[in-house]
Amino acid sequence: MSQKKILLREDEMPTQWQNIVPDIPGGMQPPLDPETKQPAGPEKLSQVFPMGLLEQEMSGERWIDIPEEILEIYKIWRPTPLVRADNLEKALGTKAKIYFKYEGASPVGSHKPNSAVAQAYYNKREGIKRLATETGAGQWGSSLAFATHKFGIECKVYMVRVSFDQKPYRKAMMHTYGAQVVPSPSPDTAFGRSVLEKMPDTPGSLGISISEALEDAATRDDTKYALGSVLNHVIHHQTIVGLEAKKQMEKAGDYPDVVIGCCGGGSNFAGIAVPFIIDKLEGKNVRFVGVEPASCPTMTKGKITYDFGDVAQMTPLLPMYTLGHDFIPPGIHAGGLRYHGMSPIISALIRDKIIEPISVRQLECFEAGVLFSQTEGIIPAPESCHAVRAAIIEATRDLNEPKTILFNLSGHGLLDLASYESYFNGELENYDYPAEAVEESMKHLPQI
Amino acid sequence: MSQKKILLREDEMPTQWQNIVPDIPGGMQPPLDPETKQPAGPEKLSQVFPMGLLEQEMSGERWIDIPEEILEIYKIWRPTPLVRADNLEKALGTKAKIYFKYEGASPVGSHKPNSAVAQAYYNKREGIKRLATETGAGQWGSSLAFATHKFGIECKVYMVRVSFDQKPYRKAMMHTYGAQVVPSPSPDTAFGRSVLEKMPDTPGSLGISISEALEDAATRDDTKYALGSVLNHVIHHQTIVGLEAKKQMEKAGDYPDVVIGCCGGGSNFAGIAVPFIIDKLEGKNVRFVGVEPASCPTMTKGKITYDFGDVAQMTPLLPMYTLGHDFIPPGIHAGGLRYHGMSPIISALIRDKIIEPISVRQLECFEAGVLFSQTEGIIPAPESCHAVRAAIIEATRDLNEPKTILFNLSGHGLLDLASYESYFNGELENYDYPAEAVEESMKHLPQI
Numbered sequence: 001m002s003q004k005k006i007l008l009r010e011d012e013m014p015t016q017w018q019n020i021v022p023d024i025p026g027g028m029q030p031p032l033d034p035e036t037k038q039p040a041g042p043e044k045l046s047q048v049f050p051m052g053l054l055e056q057e058m059s060g061e062r063w064i065d066i067p068e069e070i071l072e073i074y075k076i077w078r079p080t081p082l083v084r085a086d087n088l089e090k091a092l093g094t095k096a097k098i099y100f101k102y103e104g105a106s107p108v109g110s111h112k113p114n115s116a117v118a119q120a121y122y123n124k125r126e127g128i129k130r131l132a133t134e135t136g137a138g139q140w141g142s143s144l145a146f147a148t149h150k151f152g153i154e155c156k157v158y159m160v161r162v163s164f165d166q167k168p169y170r171k172a173m174m175h176t177y178g179a180q181v182v183p184s185p186s187p188d189t190a191f192g193r194s195v196l197e198k199m200p201d202t203p204g205s206l207g208i209s210i211s212e213a214l215e216d217a218a219t220r221d222d223t224k225y226a227l228g229s230v231l232n233h234v235i236h237h238q239t240i241v242g243l244e245a246k247k248q249m250e251k252a253g254d255y256p257d258v259v260i261g262c263c264g265g266g267s268n269f270a271g272i273a274v275p276f277i278i279d280k281l282e283g284k285n286v287r288f289v290g291v292e293p294a295s296c297p298t299m300t301k302g303k304i305t306y307d308f309g310d311v312a313q314m315t316p317l318l319p320m321y322t323l324g325h326d327f328i329p330p331g332i333h334a335g336g337l338r339y340h341g342m343s344p345i346i347s348a349l350i351r352d353k354i355i356e357p358i359s360v361r362q363l364e365c366f367e368a369g370v371l372f373s374q375t376e377g378i379i380p381a382p383e384s385c386h387a388v389r390a391a392i393i394e395a396t397r398d399l400n401e402p403k404t405i406l407f408n409l410s411g412h413g414l415l416d417l418a419s420y421e422s423y424f425n426g427e428l429e430n431y432d433y434p435a436e437a438v439e440e441s442m443k444h445l446p447q448i
Numbered sequence: 449m450s451q452k453k454i455l456l457r458e459d460e461m462p463t464q465w466q467n468i469v470p471d472i473p474g475g476m477q478p479p480l481d482p483e484t485k486q487p488a489g490p491e492k493l494s495q496v497f498p499m500g501l502l503e504q505e506m507s508g509e510r511w512i513d514i515p516e517e518i519l520e521i522y523k524i525w526r527p528t529p530l531v532r533a534d535n536l537e538k539a540l541g542t543k544a545k546i547y548f549k550y551e552g553a554s555p556v557g558s559h560k561p562n563s564a565v566a567q568a569y570y571n572k573r574e575g576i577k578r579l580a581t582e583t584g585a586g587q588w589g590s591s592l593a594f595a596t597h598k599f600g601i602e603c604k605v606y607m608v609r610v611s612f613d614q615k616p617y618r619k620a621m622m623h624t625y626g627a628q629v630v631p632s633p634s635p636d637t638a639f640g641r642s643v644l645e646k647m648p649d650t651p652g653s654l655g656i657s658i659s660e661a662l663e664d665a666a667t668r669d670d671t672k673y674a675l676g677s678v679l680n681h682v683i684h685h686q687t688i689v690g691l692e693a694k695k696q697m698e699k700a701g702d703y704p705d706v707v708i709g710c711c712g713g714g715s716n717f718a719g720i721a722v723p724f725i726i727d728k729l730e731g732k733n734v735r736f737v738g739v740e741p742a743s744c745p746t747m748t749k750g751k752i753t754y755d756f757g758d759v760a761q762m763t764p765l766l767p768m769y770t771l772g773h774d775f776i777p778p779g780i781h782a783g784g785l786r787y788h789g790m791s792p793i794i795s796a797l798i799r800d801k802i803i804e805p806i807s808v809r810q811l812e813c814f815e816a817g818v819l820f821s822q823t824e825g826i827i828p829a830p831e832s833c834h835a836v837r838a839a840i841i842e843a844t845r846d847l848n849e850p851k852t853i854l855f856n857l858s859g860h861g862l863l864d865l866a867s868y869e870s871y872f873n874g875e876l877e878n879y880d881y882p883a884e885a886v887e888e889s890m891k892h893l894p895q896i
Contacts, residue, residue: 003458004523004524010452075453076452076824076825106825107824107825107827109862168866169862173827176868373555373625374625374626376524376555377524377554377556378524379555379624414862415862417616417618417620417624417863418616421616424623424624
C-alpha cells in the first residue's frame with residue numbers, strides 16, 4: 001500500500017514563523033497615514049493593536065520565534081496532514097501528483113486559528129482583557145472566539161447581519177467558545193447606530209462590521225482589535241502551514257512544481273506559499289498560483305495602489321491590489337473571498353511576477369468541490385473549492401505531464417453545506433464582475 | 449513539551465477486525481425466526497444482506513482479515529488520533545489522565561464510515577448495485593452515501609421526516625456524495641404509503657424508516673439493506689477503533705483503568721472496548737462503562753430478552769437489552785442514542801458483568817460538551833457528550849486518584865450546533881424515562 005497521508009510528529013512542528021518581507025525583490029511600501037500621507041508609525045496603530053503584533057507587522061527579521069504557549073495550543077490540531085489526493089488523480093486520469101495540505105483539521109475547520117491563537121496570546125501578554133473583531137462567513141469569528149477563551153480574554157464579534165441570520169451554526173460555535181456575538185450593524189456602537197438609523201433593514205457588510213469593531217476597540221481602554229487576514233503579522237502566523245508542508249514534501253521525497261491557494265485577504269495562500277517562494281528566490285523552479293473568484297477579481301482586474309482597508313476609511317492606507325474600498329461584492333457563496341483588497345505582501349509578490357493570479361467561476365468551483373468530496377471524502381469549504389478547481393486545471397492541462405501540484409485545502413465545508421444544496425438545486429450562477437464596474441469603483445481611490 | 453496526540457503511521461493500521469463472540473463468557477444466544485421461534489438461518493437473512501456480511505454475523509473466528517480495498521479507503525482518515533485531554537484534566541483539577549480516541553476525524557465526522565465502507569465493499573463484491581438504508585440524525589446515512597459512492601453503488605436513504613426537515617446540512621452532505629434521500633414515510637414504498645394514508649402529517653420515526661428500507665431491499669433484486677449499528681458484523685468493523693487505541697496507549701506507555709463510550713445501538717462503544725475486554729478476560733484489571741441517556745434507558749431500566757429490532761416487527765428476534773420495540777423515545781438531542789434495543793454483543797457483556805451501564809442526563813451532557821469544547825477545542829456531537837460526561841464523572845470522583853481514563857469521542861458536533869444553541873437558550877430539559885412507562889412498553893414483548 002502506498003502512503004496517503006504524510007504526517008509530522010509534534011516535535012517536528014516548526015518553532016518559528018517565517019517573514020518574507022525582507023526578501024521581497026521590489027521591496028514593500030509602508031502603510032500611510034491617510035491625513036498626512038506619510039508612513040503610519042506604530043504609535044497610531046497601537047490604539048487598536050498590541051505592540052507585540054505591531055513589532056511583527058513592521059519586522060525586518062526573517063524568522064519570528066513562536067512562543068511555547070502558542071505551540072501548546074497549536075498541538076490541539078497541528079501539525080496538520082499533507083495528503084496525496086491519489087483518488088482525485090485517478091478520477092482525472094492525470095499523471096500529475098496532487099498533494100493537499102489539510103487545514104480543515106483544526107477544531108473550527110479552517111486555517112484561521114493559526115493567527116487567532118497568536119493574536120490572543122500577544123494581547124494577553126500586554127494585559128488586554130477584551131478583543132473586538134468582525135466576521136463575515138464566521139470562520140474568523142469562531143477562531144478568535146476559540147483562541148480568546150484559551151487565554152481568558154473576552155471576545156465580542158460583530159457579525160454581518162445577513163450571515164448572523166443565515167449561518168446560525170457559526171453563531172452557535174462562537175457561543176460554545178464563550179464569545180458574545182451581535183448582528184452588525186448593531187446599536188452597540190455610534191457607527192452602527194448611524195447606519196441603523198439610515199438603513200434599518202440593511203443586511204450589513206464586512207465594511208460596516210470592521211468599522212464597528214474598530215470603534216469598539218478605539219473607545220475602550222481594555223479592548224483591542226483583531227483582523228483575520230491581509231496584514232503582515234497575520235501572513236507571518238500562517239507560514240506555519242507552508243513550513244510544515246515543506247517538511248512533509250521532503251518526507252514524501254517530492255517537491256512541488258506549482259503551489260496553489262485561494263485568495264480572499266490572502267493569508268491561507270501566503271501561508272502555504274511563503275516558504276516555497278523563499279526557495280524560488282534562491283533559484284528553485286516553482287510556480288505560485290493565487291486563485292480568486294471571477295466575481296471579486298481583486299488581483300486580476302484590480303490595480304495595485306494605496307487604498308483603505310475598510311469602507312468607512314478608518315484604516316491606514318495600504319499598498320495593495322484593490323477594487324476600490326467601496327466595491328460592493330455580489331452575493332457569491334465563498335463569503336471569505338469577497339474582500340476588495342489583497343494582502344500587501346501578496347500584492348508585492350504579484351507586482352514582482354512571483355505569484356500568478358487567476359480567477360475562476362463559482363459553478364466550476366462547486367463542480368470541483370463535489371468531485372473532490374466524492375474522491376477524497378472531505379467536503380471543501382466554498383473558498384477552498386477555488387484552490388481545488390485551480391489544482392484540477394493544472395493537473396488536466398496536459399494529462400501526461402508528470403508534474404507535482406501542492407494546494408492548500410484551507411477549510412472543510414461542513415458549515416457551508418447549504419451552499420452545496422443551492423448548487424445542486426441550480427440556484428447558483430456564474431458572474432464575472434464587469435471591467436466597467438471596476439473602472440467605476442476605482443474612481444473613489446484616495447489621491448496620493 | 450509533552451506529547452498531546454499519539455499518532456499511528458498508516459502501516460501500523462490494524463489489518464484485521466476482532467470478533468469477541470467466541471470469547472463471551474456466558475456465550476451468545478442466536479437470533480430467532482419470529483414465526484418458528486427457531487434460530488434464524490442465513491437463508492432468510494440473505495434476502496436483505498450479502499453472504500459476506502452474514503458470514504461475519506455468524507462467525508466464530510476471532511479475527512477477520514480486512515480486505516485491501518477497505519484499508520485503502522480507511523487511509524483517507526485512519527488511523528485516527530488518540531489525544532491526551534490535558535487541558536480538560538487541568539480544568540477539572542484531577543490527577544487522572546484522560547485520553548480520547550477521536551473518530552470525528554472521518555470526512556463525515558463520526559465512526560460510522562468504519563462499517564459503511566466495509567458493508568459497501570461486501571455488497572459490491574457480490575454484485576449488488578444498490579443499497580437501501582434508513583437514517584435518523586443523518587450520521588449513518590451520510591457515511592453510507594460516502595461509502596457506496598466509492599464502490600459505484602447507488603444509495604437510497606430513508607430519512608426520518610423531522611430530521612429531513614430540521615437537518616438540511618446532513619441531507620446536503622448525502623447529496624454531495626451522490627445519494628438519493630427521501631423524507632420517510634415516503635410514497636416510494638407500500639409501507640410508507642400506508643403510514644402516509646393514516647397519518648399524512650407524521651414526523652416519522654426510525655422504526656418507520658427501517659421498515660421502508662427493508663421493504664425496498666426485499667422487493668428489488670438489485671438492492672440489499674444496510675444497518676449502521678446493533679448487529680455483530682457492525683461491531684466487528686468498529687473494533688478497528690479499539691485496536692488502534694490499544695497500540696496508541698502502548699506508544700504512550702499507558703493502559704486504561706476504565707474505557708468509556710456512549711451507547712445507542714452500541715457500535716462505537718463496542719468498537720473501542722472489545723480489544724480491551726479481551727485483555728480483561730485474560731486477567732487485566734480494567735473496567736468498561738457504557739453510557740446512555742436517562743431518557744432512553746435501554747441498559748439501565750430495560751431487560752435482556754428476545755425482541756424485534758424494529759417497530760414493524762420485520763427483523764428476526766434479537767437477544768438484547770430492550771425497552772420494548774414500540775418504545776417511543778422522547779425528543780432529546782442525541783438523536784443517535786434513541787434506539788429501543790442494544791447490540792446483542794454488548795447485552796451479553798452486561799449480563800456477564802463485564803460492562804457497567806450507566807445513564808446520564810441531557811443538560812449535564814451539554815455542560816460537559818461545552819467544557820470539552822472550551823478546553824480541547826473539538827465540539828463533541830451530542831451523543832459523544834455522554835461519553836465526555838462519564839469521563840468527567842470518573843475523573844472527579846476522587847481528584848487525587850491517578851487513574852487512566854480512555855473514552856471514544858465518536859463524532860464532532862459541527863452539524864449539531866443547533867442543539868448547542870438550544871441548550872444555551874435554556875430550551876432543553878432533563879427527562880428521566882419513568883419506570884412505569886418501561887413496564888408498559890415491556891408488555892408488548894414477543895412471547896418466546
